[in-house]
Amino acid sequence: MRRTPLLALLLLVLGCGGGAEPEKEPEPEPEPEPEPDPLEPCGPVGTLFGLDAEDVRYELPPGGELPVTLGFQGFLFVSLGVQSPLPLTDPVPVTARVQVEGASPIDVRYPAIGSGASGEGAWATEGALVFFNDQPLAELVGKRAVVTASVPTADCTLHAEVELVVVDGDFMEGP
Numbered sequence: 001m002r003r004t005p006l007l008a009l010l011l012l013v014l015g016c017g018g019g020a021e022p023e024k025e026p027e028p029e030p031e032p033e034p035e036p037d038p039l040e041p042c043g044p045v046g047t048l049f050g051l052d053a054e055d056v057r058y059e060l061p062p063g064g065e066l067p068v069t070l071g072f073q074g075f076l077f078v079s080l081g082v083q084s085p086l087p088l089t090d091p092v093p094v095t096a097r098v099q100v101e102g103a104s105p106i107d108v109r110y111p112a113i114g115s116g117a118s119g120e121g122a123w124a125t126e127g128a129l130v131f132f133n134d135q136p137l138a139e140l141v142g143k144r145a146v147v148t149a150s151v152p153t154a155d156c157t158l159h160a161e162v163e164l165v166v167v168d169g170d171f172m173e174g175p
Contacts, residue, residue, distance in 0.1 A: 042157060046158045048082060048083075048162050052169070053173075055079075060164060068137060068169045076131065077130060080147065081127050083122055086153040089154075090116055091112035093152060100144070108128060110128050145163070147164060148160065
């Protein structure tokens with residue numbers, strides 16, 4: 001009597017089912033909530049300024065223009081700095097937000113941006129880049145934008161805010 005087919009059938013039945021379950025992909029972790037300012041707001045407020053494609057500083061007066069630069073790789077961005085009446089560390093963390101009318105806000109946090117004295121008892125940060133990756137320039141130009149930034153000082157968190165109108169800025173040439 002041939003037991004080979006019977007043995008093969010028995011092994012096949014025992015081998016099917018009951019095996020290890022395939023590993024599931026781990027659930028993505030939710031985005032962490034932004035860290036609250038660890039320090040109380042400062043009494044004095046800061047002033048925002050822009051930096052053009054050549055890093056030349058320009059003022060951002062309330063109701064003025066926010067020129068969006070087209071980078072040499074095709075990215076749209078603004079470079080923002082904060083002027084402070086209070087001393088800043090070097091480097092200093094900078095948090096910024098650009099809220100263009102009708103669009104989702106763009107939030108950035110830089111853990112270490114250069115800063116230094118900027119004359120007559122004031123300090124200023126270097127530029128913090130804010131990119132408009134998902135928005136075509138034509139959908140930004142002419143719209144209101146609220147720009148905010150904050151930087152910690154030794155005793156408090158300095159805030160700056162200005163409302164501007166987005167305009168087509170300059171073009172940054174490649175290296």
